[in-house]
Amino acid sequence: MGRPRTPIGTFGDVTYVKMPGGRVRARTRYRDDDGQVRRPSATGSSNKDALRALKASLAQRASHVATGEITGDTSFAKLVEVWLEDLDLTNQLAPSTRALYERNMRQLVMPAFEHYLLREITVRKVDQFIKTLATTRSYSMGRQARTVLGLALGLAVRYDAIVKNPVRDTARLHKPSSQTMALTLEQVDAIRAAVRGWRRGPGVPGPPPDGQLEQIIEVMLGTSARIGEVLALRKCDVDVTVTPATVRICGTIVSPSGKPTSRQPHTKTHKSTRVVSVPNFVAEVLRQRLVRVGQEAPDHLLFFTRKGSPLTTNNIRRRLRAILAEVGIEGVTPHAFRRTVATVIDRASGPDLAADLLGHTSSKITKEHYIQPDEAVDPVTAQILESLAPQRPEGAS
Known part of the structure; x- marks a missing residue:
């Protein structure tokens, strides 16, 4: 057995112990990252050398925090x-x-x-x-x-x-000024014609389109629904037995990375589930789709691939973009139909009704991002301002 270690003094929280052979051990109490109190130590040829070695040891100590914890030294x-x-x-x-x-x-x-x-x-x-x-x-x-x-x-x-x-x-980012643009009726009809005529001319190889894209566009125009919400409509979400016909918008199509495309049982936000009354041109499309899925279960999708799986939003966007590019129409996305609907409703009944139809909790978002500003001022101002007309002198002809 070696000779007993003899305490030779304490400096602050550090205790120095004389070791056999004349070396000195410095020891301290240290509360570590995990809350535990530990007793690290280091040796040196003198108190000063031992203290220096102890500080270096503490600076390079291994972290005792639990797996998954992060500190200021975490990358x-x-x-x-x-x-x-x-x-x-x-x-x-x-x-x-x-x-x-x-x-x-x-x-x-x-x-x-x-x-x-x-x-x-x-x-x-x-x-x-x-x-x-x-x-x-x-x-x-x-x-x-x-x-x-x-x-x-x-x-x-x-x-x-x-x-x-x-x-x-950080400084607030300032959004570049831009103006929301809705489609005109002439533009909508041009889009309809382009989609309706795509790959249906004489001599076009391969099977003709199944007609779903033009039907999807009509439903977007008649409901204001997002493209994913339209693709998520099921047989049970449609009621054509009432006048006007109704559609319950209560889901959306999602395509998570590494997972198959599927129907999500709620919309973009849980608060935007809504029942929408639709115009006659949409009701006719819905009747056609209901005939197509007449023998299917109530939860069967109205729009689907040839294999019966959900259509993806990206595929619809790509196809629409390709079709319109062939006829020189650019910048039209499925969201353009949503802005068009919002603008039409706003012009007729104001932004609050437009917000309700789009599933927004406030008309502020609808006005800022979906409704094209109306540059025309009410012509009644001309009648009011007639009061400022110059007065003719008395006796003037």
């Missing part, structure tokens, strides 16, 4: 992994939104921040990144990057890895 790439796991754990997002968040994070944000530690991400770095992205690429990309970066760093704040979220103090 941003690790935070993203934990954030995505947290999104799946809370399960509050629609699959399409979850996929969009991950894509925006990996494509827009990660290239700029993946090698930073969390404590190195400052307001200045975040502010410059968002401004540069919005300027060099697009306002939309800057806004989307700001959203996911703010959500991920918000999780870091909740884990006490950083004191505050640097995204909160």
Whole structure:
């Protein structure tokens, strides 16, 4: 057995012990990341050398935090992994939104921040990144990057890895001025004609189109529904026995990454489920679809592929874009029909009814993003302003 170790004094929270051979061991009490009190120690040829070795040992100590925990020294790439796991754990997002968040994070944000530690991400770095992205690429990309970066760093704040979220103090992005545009009746008819005539001329190889695209367009024009909501309509959602016929919009089509396309049993927001009365031209389309699925179960989709599976929104968009490009019509997306409906309803009955039809909780969103501004001022102003006409002198002819 060696000789007993003899205490030779305490300096602050450090205790020095004389070791055999003249060396000194420095020991202290240290409360670690996991809340446990530990007794690290180090040796040296003197008190000063032992203290220096102890400090170096503490600086390089292994973290004792639990798996999945994050600290200021955690890399941003690790935070993203934990954030995505947290999104799946809370399960509050629609699959399409979850996929969009991950894509925006990996494509827009990660290239700029993946090698930073969390404590190195400052307001200045975040502010410059968002401004540069919005300027060099697009306002939309800057806004989307700001959203996911703010959500991920918000999780870091909740884990006490950083004191505050640097995204909160960045400058506000100013959206470039633009004007919502609705389609005119002439444009709508041109689109109808282009879709109706696609691949139906003489000598066109292959089977002709099944007619669903033009029917889908009519339903969008008569309901204001989003493309995914139209594709999610089922046999049981339609009632053509009443006048006017009605459609219950209560689901949407989703195509999660790595998973098959399916019907989601709620719309973009849970509050936008609604029953819509439709015009006669839509009722006729619905009757045609009901005949097509007459022998199917009540929950069978009205629109579907030749194999009976759900149509994807991306395929409908691509087909519409390709058809219209052939006739020189550009810039028309399924959302253009939604804006057109909102504008028509607004002109007839105001923005509140338009908001109800579109499934918005407030007409503010409808007015800002869906209704084309009306430049015409009520002509009654001309009659009112006649009072300012110059007065003729008395006796003038």
